[in-house]
Amino acid sequence: MSICEEINHSIGALFTCRDEGEFVRLRTPFLYPDGDVIDLFVRTTGSVMTITDLGESLRWLRMQSLSQRRSPKQQQLIQDVIVTHGVEFYRGMLNVRVDSFGDMPAAIMRLSQAALRVSDIWFTFRTRAVESVVDEVADYLSEKAVPFERGQQLQGRSGKPWRPDFHTRLPRRSALVNVLSTGSKTMARGVVEHAVTQWHDLSYLKMGPESLKFVSLFDDTVDVWNETDRALVGDFSEIALWSKPDDLLDLLAA
16 A cells, blocks of 8 residues: 555545645645645655655745844744654654554654644744834833723623733823734735734724724834735724834824
């Protein structure tokens, strides 16, 4: 029985398989955070089959950050993934070895989960970047004597809790402000879609005599946004640019 025949027989409903030279390529049902499919590869050496991601998980992770260096915390997270899922980390690749077809399905699932967990480390990049910009916005609002509450939890119509970055209160109007920030063009649309979902779920707060204004503040210090991104969010909120902070102040005060 060939590798692809075994895959189709055991887990073929979830995975697809095809020969590519010295490797057999497995297309998994798992996705990187930007929607790209996680692929694995199998190479046979004698009686041993090695399943590997060929370094794609770490390569994807590097592409999401302007910095090519990972912090000690991120290095530790990668090590935790390796230990938890029982995989080998060699030259940037995640690998597992199997000696029989019967062991292959479990090994493939284990390696798939490891690749998925490694890609999730991206959230530590994004959280740090966003928090840095939010801190800058908080300092600016304080400097301009704009009263605000940070990270207030509000319940959406769906029952899901949301935490807009700021709830400001000026004499004429109160507002919710959400900061949109990422260093990656591939992740920009996901950030925008998250903001749209939040504003839609909280839209009931825009009604009534004490209605709140919704403001989406784009961190445009990094060129990752396009007009479509702004248009999508603009259907649900006012748009401000962090490169023009005084315009944000005018918008909150109006």
